[in-house]
Amino acid sequence: MPENIATTDVVIAGAGPNGLLLACELALAGFHPIVLDRLPAPSLEPKANGLAGQVARVLDMRGLYEAFSGNVGAPVPVPQYIFGGMPLNLTAVEPNPVHLVLKPQPEMVKILTERATDLGVDLRWGHALTEIEPAADGVTVTVSAPDRTYRLAARFLIGADGGKSLVRKRTGIEFPGITSNGHVARTGHATVPAELRTGDGRIEIPGVGTFGMGHHRRERGIFVYAELQPGRPLVGTVEFEGGEQYSDETPMTFGELQDSVERVLGTPLPLAPPTWPGPHNLRRTVGQNTRIAEHYRSGNIFLLGDAAHVHSAMGGPGLNLGLQDTVNLGWKLAAVLRGDAPEDLLDTYESERHPVAERVMMYTLSQAALVSPGPEITSLRTLFGELMQLPEVTTYIANLLAGSDVRYDVGDDHPLSGRLFPDAEVETESGPTRIAELLRSARPLLLTFDGAADLADTAADWADRVTLIPVTGPRPPAAAMLIRPDGYVAWATDAVTPAAPDGLRAALERWFGAALDRTGVRH
Structure with a gap:
């Protein structure tokens, strides 16, 4: 009897933040992907501890910022951040692009799981992808579930299955880069004596110094401190040698973390295991990988998030990069599935996002160099610290960290084109609103300001795919803007020439594909 193979449009391997958000993006477009994850339930391990950069604005345009941050309204930038373990004063940067959302990864996954479920996504925990059979018109995968093994035929397969991605390996995509084998990074939640905590998220260690949130270079390694949630300090270290003695099978103990903190600081720090309800972070990472997939696409198979790139967590770039990959890919997949655009639109996922990952590799490696041991690095840090006092240098680094220096080649030379939309407040028929709120549905927008209404006639033949909204405002960023579903401006003009x-x-x-003629047929 022939095997009965279920069919679907998209299979996503991996139910982390990237895979879940992609499922939500596709569901907003009317598609209901199947999401597979080998774990029986969402992991309670707090791998990522927050989000930094433009990703806060991406969450905002999908109505997720309040759930992630607990704040109402537009994201508010932070007045200071860090680069290479050195303070970065952002008070003079205008506009300041650096946003920070403190949220442990398990809570992010919970929020996105609930959203995906509400949108009708088929989420399958405990279902592990084991085999991949590419074809010219799709992909067939084998899935191992607790009670059976089955096969799925999909138009597209997305590998959002982490740095050790089975999808990447089975597809044969190379993953070049470097590995620092001797490094040992340790992190853990810890109870810190109240008399050492300053009440504003910092810790003051007598005879050593005061440490705020972030990485702090010491001659013996790096000390990490972050009170991401009130009353839940996170302590960590990075040591530059000794990693060879550990294996992945050797669990880390709290005593090991405490010993490492003492070695790095050069003095005992009275830490105790956390007393609040879990989950608690306690993990060791041996070696530091900085790698990027040679290609993000192989036929109808795509890589996403850590499956496509891994790097140092210094500065928190991981989900800023991965979640923006996600919204870039999501609308393009939906457009091709609907037949609105040819498949070569999907090639722009790699051409737009691969260079962004290369920049993240560059600046995370740069920060790793700045926190390395040695007197020559100490001198370099002194020089770099002086440079960071210059407003133009601070602005440059802020945009680099946030990803706001990204500009796609969209074929239009207007200053806004290729960049993330300006979140101005505008007046619509329904009243005042921010542009981010107009992007909730993940549809492309054509915004026409006073005097540009005639351009709506040009776009009328795309009204089935593009939302046309006449708006007014006291300081319009342009006379008209065409904004893609991922929030990037595809075209703009300052005058109706x-x-x-x-x-x-x-x-x-x-x-967005070919226009419709007046009878509703594409031509």
């Missing part, structure tokens, strides 16, 4: 309709039409065709 004779060339403006042709430029808009070219952008609509490039990103």
